[in-house]
Amino acid sequence: MATDIRIDYYPTHEQEGIKFRRGHVLPFGATMVPNGINFSIYSSEAIDCTLVLFERGESAPFAEIRFPEEFRTGNVYSMIVFDLDYERLEYGYRMDGPFNPEKGHRFDKNIILSDPYAKAIGGRDTWLAKPNWDDIYPYRSRLVFEDFDWENDHPLETPIEDLVIYEMHVRGFTQHPSSEVKNPGTFAAIRSKIAYLKELGINCVELMPIYEFDEWENSKENPVTGGLIVNFWGYSTVNFFSPKAGYAATGKFGMQVDELKTLIKELHKNGIEVMLDVVFNHTAEGDHRGHTISFRGIDNKTYYMLTPEGYYFNFSGTGNTLNCNNPVVRNMVLDCLRYWAADYHIDGFRFDLAAILGRDQNGAPLSNPPLLESLAHDPILAKCKLVAEAWDAGGLYQVGSFPAYGRWAEWNGKYRDGIRKFLKGDDGLVGKMAQLVQGSPDLYYYRGPTASINFIACHDGFTLYDLFAYNEKHNIANGENNNDGGNDNDSWNHGVEGETEDVGINQLRHRQIKNALSILMVSQGVPMILSGDEMGVTKFGNNNTYCHDNELNWTDWGLLKKNADIYNFARHILRFRRAHPVLRSATHFQHRDYVGSGFPDISFHGTQAWKPDYSDSSKCLAFMLDGAHAKNGSIKDDMIYVAMNTYWDALYYELPVLSAGRNWYLAVNTSMPSGEDIFEIGKEPILSEQGRFLVGGRSTVILVGK
Numbered sequence: 001m002a003t004d005i006r007i008d009y010y011p012t013h014e015q016e017g018i019k020f021r022r023g024h025v026l027p028f029g030a031t032m033v034p035n036g037i038n039f040s041i042y043s044s045e046a047i048d049c050t051l052v053l054f055e056r057g058e059s060a061p062f063a064e065i066r067f068p069e070e071f072r073t074g075n076v077y078s079m080i081v082f083d084l085d086y087e088r089l090e091y092g093y094r095m096d097g098p099f100n101p102e103k104g105h106r107f108d109k110n111i112i113l114s115d116p117y118a119k120a121i122g123g124r125d126t127w128l129a130k131p132n133w134d135d136i137y138p139y140r141s142r143l144v145f146e147d148f149d150w151e152n153d154h155p156l157e158t159p160i161e162d163l164v165i166y167e168m169h170v171r172g173f174t175q176h177p178s179s180e181v182k183n184p185g186t187f188a189a190i191r192s193k194i195a196y197l198k199e200l201g202i203n204c205v206e207l208m209p210i211y212e213f214d215e216w217e218n219s220k221e222n223p224v225t226g227g228l229i230v231n232f233w234g235y236s237t238v239n240f241f242s243p244k245a246g247y248a249a250t251g252k253f254g255m256q257v258d259e260l261k262t263l264i265k266e267l268h269k270n271g272i273e274v275m276l277d278v279v280f281n282h283t284a285e286g287d288h289r290g291h292t293i294s295f296r297g298i299d300n301k302t303y304y305m306l307t308p309e310g311y312y313f314n315f316s317g318t319g320n321t322l323n324c325n326n327p328v329v330r331n332m333v334l335d336c337l338r339y340w341a342a343d344y345h346i347d348g349f350r351f352d353l354a355a356i357l358g359r360d361q362n363g364a365p366l367s368n369p370p371l372l373e374s375l376a377h378d379p380i381l382a383k384c385k386l387v388a389e390a391w392d393a394g395g396l397y398q399v400g401s402f403p404a405y406g407r408w409a410e411w412n413g414k415y416r417d418g419i420r421k422f423l424k425g426d427d428g429l430v431g432k433m434a435q436l437v438q439g440s441p442d443l444y445y446y447r448g449p450t451a452s453i454n455f456i457a458c459h460d461g462f463t464l465y466d467l468f469a470y471n472e473k474h475n476i477a478n479g480e481n482n483n484d485g486g487n488d489n490d491s492w493n494h495g496v497e498g499e500t501e502d503v504g505i506n507q508l509r510h511r512q513i514k515n516a517l518s519i520l521m522v523s524q525g526v527p528m529i530l531s532g533d534e535m536g537v538t539k540f541g542n543n544n545t546y547c548h549d550n551e552l553n554w555t556d557w558g559l560l561k562k563n564a565d566i567y568n569f570a571r572h573i574l575r576f577r578r579a580h581p582v583l584r585s586a587t588h589f590q591h592r593d594y595v596g597s598g599f600p601d602i603s604f605h606g607t608q609a610w611k612p613d614y615s616d617s618s619k620c621l622a623f624m625l626d627g628a629h630a631k632n633g634s635i636k637d638d639m640i641y642v643a644m645n646t647y648w649d650a651l652y653y654e655l656p657v658l659s660a661g662r663n664w665y666l667a668v669n670t671s672m673p674s675g676e677d678i679f680e681i682g683k684e685p686i687l688s689e690q691g692r693f694l695v696g697g698r699s700t701v702i703l704v705g706k
Contacts, residue, residue: 224476
């Protein structure tokens with residue numbers, strides 16, 4: 001009575017005791033089916049394909065099964081293999097075809113290739129464990145059993161204007177001994193710091209690359225310490241579907257998928273979204289001198305942008321450029337992000353060097369990039385945040401002009417640059433500041449302030465502390481003669497390069513950090529801070545620490561005590577933003593009173609009320625937000641007045657007159673010592689003089705009108 005058994009349960013072929021049959025072409029990758037595993041892989045130019053099967057960790061395969069020609073459908077090879085132990089299995093492919101680089105072909109059947117759709121990669125299971133350099137298959141594709149219990153978890157869908165994003169490196173966040181966590185440097189260790197993140201006021205962590213990468217790929221000697229230089233940041237993907245095993249305490253047991261999902265579930269329980277920094281602009285295979293891992297040996301011409309001579313276009317600055325607007329690659333990117341959104345409950349994605357994703361296969365910018373449009377309209381990604389780093393290493397700079405399709409936000413590099421210059425005291429920036437604090441309507445007039453991800457420091461460049469402690473980069477330890485990293489930092493050391501015992505300089509540096517945090521948190525748009533900036537982390541002037549697995553990248557938690565004033569200020573200024581919805585608008589200001597409150601939604605001022613000074617020499621700007629217009633008038637909030645003074649001396653600011661019965665209260669004054677620089681919500685002291693306020697030199701003052 002087995003008449004209802006599906007015919008594809010039955011093998012049709014056998015080789016040395018292994019049974020198999022023609023498979024399903026979709027989905028790509030390895031998928032568990034009744035009694036077996038379906039393998040499916042694309043190649044348009046291969047003339048032959050062989051499935052290679054290993055017992056986990058074994059040096060030699062236990063079987064190699066050539067795909068019969070009749071198993072190929074179009075350009076897809078598919079096969080079901082029966083009776084495999086999926087928990088002990090590792091697999092790869094050999095692709096045969098022409099090796100003719102001038103024509104774009106680099107097939108080599110002697111190399112075993114990773115599956116681009118593998119859900120886990122073995123071979124790099126423990127961070128910095130020395131690999132077996134003689135391994136014939138170092139990046140091993142594995143299967144993942146879908147048995148994780150998510151309970152009731154789902155993406156949080158927090159309105160983007162309400163986010164405070166915290167850019168974090170998984171290993172760097174807890175690896176320092178001062179973190180005092182179990183299993184430092186792992187997904188599990190981050191769970192130990194969730195209470196800290198909540199106390200700080202973070203509701204979104206943006207994880208720097210967590211896809212599988214090889215920390216050994218460019219290992220060389222640190223010329224300063226003699227230690228090892230590694231790929232620490234991870235911006236060289238080996239596989240887009242697999243989490244980094246070396247970031248998991250359980251990676252050596254192959255449990256990195258469950259460990260990461262557990263972290264995401266716990267973060268969600270605490271109201272914290274998870275955004276991934278994804279790198280689709282290039283891969284770990286490098287340029288023509290690089291090694292073959294996967295894409296190059298499967299279909300080089302499809303996966304990479306190639307010059308007419310067969311070399312790799314290098315718009316990423318790292319050797320190769322993924323050919324993202326090829327339909328096959330485009331579908332892989334979509335499949336990948338859908339997988340992370342659906343199977344890992346990821347809330348959003350930040351796309352590294354995203355301008356590349358808008359180039360055609362010859363590198364020319366497209367007017368209507370199909371990948372970006374597809375991502376914007378994808379039904380599975382419909383609630384995910386999509387954030388572009390809207391430039392690339394090939395000179396394409398699209399801040400304010402990135403193809404958005406009503407969905408995309410951008411890292412606003414112009415916000416970063418403008419705020420830095422203003423805080424430094426450069427001339428001619430008051431008008432620019434008026435745009436930046438509004439969410440840059442000059443850039444995003446039709447997209448709203450939520451298109452602007454505001455930041456002043458990120459992983460790439462100086463930390464916030466170093467921004468005010470160094471005039472020049474100090475990257476000697478990178479081994480590139482200090483030639484790497486950006487030169488246009490808009491930084492200022494305040495008189496001494498690097499660390500100093502000068503009390504006055506250190507006080508001024510701390511004040512500048514507080515100024516930066518204040519402006520960031522009262523600006524419309526979406527604020528992002530670099531992990532550790534809330535406690536004054538330093539990288540000692542290195543603005544490109546991509547290659548250091550040491551104190552340059554490990555968060556020193558001892559700074560919480562050393563720089564307690566910075567941390568205390570950061571924690572309270574984040575609360576201030578959260579307490580005032582007028583700071584978090586999803587639409588641009590209209591510069592008029594449309595609720596009948598007697599005040600416009602926003603107004604600008606100088607040292608004289610209602611008279612902003614936009615002259616080149618001006619270093620003073622104040623603005624006032626009318627709480628009656630919060631969230632387009634749907635919520636009532638206090639009046640907020642912000643006075644910024646980057647002049648070196650104190651100046652009196654005339655205050656706007658409030659409506660009858662209201663008074664000004666002091667919320668923030670960065671020129672005051674800790675304990676008097678910021679006040680708890682509801683405990684702000686009333687001003688003794690309501691008509692004017694003395695704003696200290698290089699200081700920021702925030703008042704609440706209620």
